[in-house]
Amino acid sequence: MAEQAPAAPTTAGGDPLRLMAVHAHPDDESSKGAATTARYAAEGVEVLVVTCTGGERGDILNPSFGEAPGTPEEMAALRRDEMAAAAAALGVRQHWLGFVDSGLPEGDPLPPLPEGCFGLVPLEEAAAPLVELVREFRPHVITTYDPSGGYPHPDHIKCHDVSFEAFAAAGDPERYVVDGGAPAWTPSKLYYNHDFSMNRIRAVHEACVAAGIESPFGEWVERREAREIPEREVTTRIEIAGFTDQRDAALRAHATQIDPAGFFFAIPRDFELEVWPWEEYELAESRVRVDRADGEYETDLFAGLRPGDAA
Known part of the structure; x- marks a missing residue:
């Protein structure tokens, strides 16, 4: 007799748990919180990775990759294929918001951003498709970047801005009104990734x-x-032992960006897990009660939402 799959984890009200991870470019989902999303997906949580831009202006960062695509459109198509392979490695769903990569401006003074890029899109216009997606997917938890973007890339900063706006606005039926759109949905918790603390x-x-x-x-x-x-403050540590292989496979899937003999793979995994067996987060906003003593960390992004947790 075949074993039955374990029941999907739910909220106290019986709703299947859902996690949305919002990122700026394809490959960010594999270098920031990847083992966490793989872990929750393996546990039966519904996980959706959202990618704001197509990564059209990304450089070839893998010296063994070969010839670079000749146009931004060709780069975007290649990175879509990479993203599909990475999502499969993590066991998650993925959605493109459809904005155009801003590129990383360099120089002193910095040059202006290219016309039509994500970094220049007005906030409400940039947030609107994410608000609609939040209402359709109905995540209980959203993860993204802190207000600095983690580093000063305009797309990372805008990714924070639209994620924060969507978290605040998706539950308000008077905002971002779309005829025939999904009803308002209020996410419960917003976290910032701290993988490169x-x-x-x-x-x-x-x-x-x-x-x-x-x-x-x-x-x-x-x-x-x-x-x-x-x-920044760290409130939450998610143990990732058992899920670094999925993270590494997702990283390698981004062959234009990740050198398989490079930085991300330089430390033996067993040693790394002995020293730092977590991915860390900052709980930025919570609409549920979270009991956490001073000096203690949350160990679950869904703390306060599962059956038996405090209301």
Whole structure:
């Protein structure tokens, strides 16, 4: 007799749990919170990755990739294929918002952003398709970037802006009204990813040095310290043991961006998990009660929502 699959996890009211992870470009979902989404998908949570732009202006960052696509349209098509493979590796669904990559401006002074790019789209216009998607998918939890974008890429900053706007507005039936659109939906929790926090980078770097393992973070530690990037509060740690293989497969799927012999794979996985077995988040907003003592971390993005949790 075949074993029955375990029941999908639900809220206290019996609604299947749903998680939406909003990212700027294809490949961001694989470098930020990937093992978390793989873990929840494996547990039966409905997980939807949202990609704001097509990554048209991304550079080829993998030296072994070969010839670059000749046009932004060809790059976008290639990155769509990469994204499909990454989503399959993580076991999640994925949705494109359809905006155009802004590129990362460089120089002093910085050049203007290209016309029509995501970074220049007015907030309400940029947020409207995400608001509608929130109402259709009805996530209980949304993850995205903090107000700095994690680093000063205009698409990452705009990704934060539209995610925050959607979290605030999707439950208001008087805002973003669409004839025949899905009814209003109020997400319960909003989190910011902290995968590249200085605390993590420094801890892994120092552990590598102590163990005699070459660290990929040495210059990065010095560079980020020089920039004096403020460390944001961490409220939540999700254990990811057992899901790094899925994360790594998703990273490798983005062959234009990820060097399989490079930075992301420089530290032995067993050693990495001994030192830092989590992905970290900041609980930015919550509409449910979360009981967390001082100095303690949440261990579940759905804390406060599952049966038996405080109302």
